[in-house]
Amino acid sequence: DPDREGEAIAYHLREALRLKNYRRIAFHEITEKAVKASLAEAGDIDMGLVAAQEGRRVMDRLVGYRVSGPLSDRLQQRASAGRVQTPALRLVVDRENEIRAFVPTNYFEVVATFEAETGKWEAKWDSKPYLKAGQDYFQDEAFANSVATLREFTVQDINTKPVTRKPPPPFISSTLIQAASSQLKIKPKKAMQLAQELFEAAVITYHRTDTPNLSDEAVGMVWDWLRQNGKDNYIPPAANKW
Known part of the structure; x- marks a missing residue:
């Protein structure tokens, strides 16, 4: 380490x-x-790094001992807090307060659906030129309804441009757990257990990591395998780095 x-x-x-x-x-x-x-x-x-680790542990306990008790009392269940959990909890509380203070605003949009040889496509009405001073959303329902009755449109301009989309970075421990929870509803402990099994079966790279980058040696081995198997077209000009 x-x-x-x-x-x-x-x-x-x-x-x-x-x-x-x-x-x-x-x-x-x-x-x-x-x-x-x-x-x-x-x-x-390096005794300086050792001292830094001891300082971090002291900070964890100073913060944790002060916060864990009141937090457990408030939640009516045993809870722990430390130098990381306490500011994270503060962020969650601040966000929850923002959600509770949110005032909903009714506004109107118009979307037109067009038939074409290539299939259906949609266009959203740009209401920004019709917003009144200080308005962020279009709130005139009658005007929006009148726009929605239109059946003839004129194409003013067409822009065509190439778009490059890079692949997302590989999972690190935290993003793996987040994706497993939000998309598959898998709890963190179960997600890491499954990842461990995949790693032991040599299906994925090491999952307990905070870097999405592969080593230069590993990338070189992958590229060598691609060349040996006639798949040079899968080799990019340079390896992605994050």
Whole structure:
């Protein structure tokens, strides 16, 4: 683990095992090349990172102990909070207050449906030129109804342009859980269990990650496989990076 937590784990292992001769290694990807490189560049434990991790744990407890109790009392169930959960809870509460304070506005739109050789298509009436000063929505129902009675239209202009759409980034742990919850109604624990099974079956890449990028070594291996199997047309000019 190359972060503060990994540094603290290394420190605690050294202390618990009473190691005198030790070396600390870190790597950012699980590949043979990366592991060998880390072994070749083994170093000492960074006590600054260890102290940072201890500071983070202290902050977690200072915030968590102050918030968890009142939060549990308010929810009438056991709940925990810390340096991450507390500001996240605040964001949820602020958003909920905005939702409750929302005042609905009635407005009107007109959509025309056209028949063409290629099939049906729709056009939405642009009501912005007819908005009164200070209005964000068109609220004149009678005017909207009169527009809706129109049956003849004139095409003023046609614009054609190429559109490039890039694929979305691969899932990281958080976006995987979000998509599983919103689209498949799968709980986070179950989603990660299923992902673990897919990973163990070598169907997906490692899912416990906060980066959507593949290593250069992995990309090179994929491209080599594509070339060897006559699928060069699937190789882009450059690998996508996020």
